[in-house]
Amino acid sequence: MQFGAADLGIAGLDVLMEYEDNDLYQLLDLGIARCRLMVAEPVGLAAKDDPKSWTRVRVATKYVNLTRRHFAAKGIQTDIIKLYGSMELAPLVGLSDRIVDLVETGNTLKANGLAEVEHIADISAWLVANQASMKMKHAGLKPLIERLRQAVAG
């Protein structure tokens, strides 16, 4: 998208937040594929844990930048372990106590003995546009974007 390989696209807010310097127009929240970006940890730990007391945490996630930013904003140091899937296994095998991941129903977390402890952001799919395309092809793109806007609002 950034290269201009596509003029318009649909991207999850999680990806847009992870790659903050993406230079894309975030035109419209399509309101689909809704889920939450959460910090989770084993149920046993969650029972006695207080997120306010954290100073340094080890976290497994695929959202390296966004996780670091989230914790840094609260003054918490992070040791991040980048994983490419099945985040919920990290606490089970002792890689890290905590994970940052997308949660839709919460069933996967529950099945793996994990509990949500912190809410980072509500995630959904967004309509995005390449900046140069918007400027060069606005006559064609604008009506399409407007129709999508109406469809989402309606």
Added chain:
Amino acid sequence: MSDQDRWLLPEGIEEILPDEARRLEQLRRRLLDQFDVWGYELVMPPLIEYLEALLTGTGRDLDLQTFKLTDQLTGRLMGVRADMTPQAARIDAHYLKREAPVRLCYVGSVLRTRPDVFAGSRELLQIGAELFGHPGPESDVEIAALMLATLEAAGLPELHVDLGHVGVFRGLATAAMLPESLEGELFDALQRKARARVESLFNAATIKPPIRNMLLALLDLNGGRDTLARARTLLKEAPRTVHEALDNLDSVANAIERTGRPVYFDLAELRGYRYYTGVVFSVLAPGQGQAVARGGRYDGIGQAFGRARAATGFSADLRRLLRLTAGNAGMAAAIVAPGDNDPELDQVIAHLRAQGERVIRRLPGSPVSVKTLGGDRELIRQNGQWTVKPV
């Protein structure tokens, strides 16, 4: 690093090999010649200097983009330039001290700690022109026209111009008396055209409805020529500075349209907001996700060097321009001459070279073909005369 990968260059750093280097140099000369006939004087600022001088008036953006090292002589921090514009401004404000408008141009390498685009280069060959000492739209028009002429000379046929003016947002933000933290977030949301985010920011703050509606209107104030007319209506109650910005934009747009280029307006285009003070323009080319040249007005940068001066200018990456213009210069035509020890031959070769011919002399050793040596003709002795023969 093992022996095998000693040739590896750092990420985003590249070498330019003969064919490309030749075309690049031709392009560089062509563009500098053009700057010259437009009356722009060439300057050659240093590659490295004290950090404070490099970062003047550019905000944090350039700080993180600048490679730094400690000067072993003074212990002060030095930076490798990431942009030559502040250097040109310093030359104008501090060294030239002329009252009349000054036109400067430059070309040189700049280094960036991180590429501007994903997998982009970190070493750019920046070429640009700056006009100091004139605050009116006429100088913006001149710079925009020179920018288009430059890109045209580089062989980019189809160009779109994107115009904006940071004075519009600045005027409204000042009138709204936004708290600093909110201004930053609003700025970010506007830049991404994230309407929902802009609205939720407004809901969290108390801003008077007329200003609030005008700031919201910026999201829609983009498009073709009608954009300015719509802006006049929607921003009717805006402070005077906003209307001056629109007038300024109008005159620049008229001048560009006379060149037959499609113009796109975007009043929420805020790239380089901390740096620019007036009209901002960028040039887009089909198939390119990023602008191929950028520029605008940045009055006041000279202040830090002791003399505030109106300033407007543009710059582009010469390597990128070259890559956008397809084509292969091919091997240059050359005459291959024998290595014979013959004064008469030396004279003939000197004569040919003086005429601008490329003459390659054979070296003793393995005999190779004229073609392998890069030649298309050969200098041979015929009937006691040295003659050039095609192969």
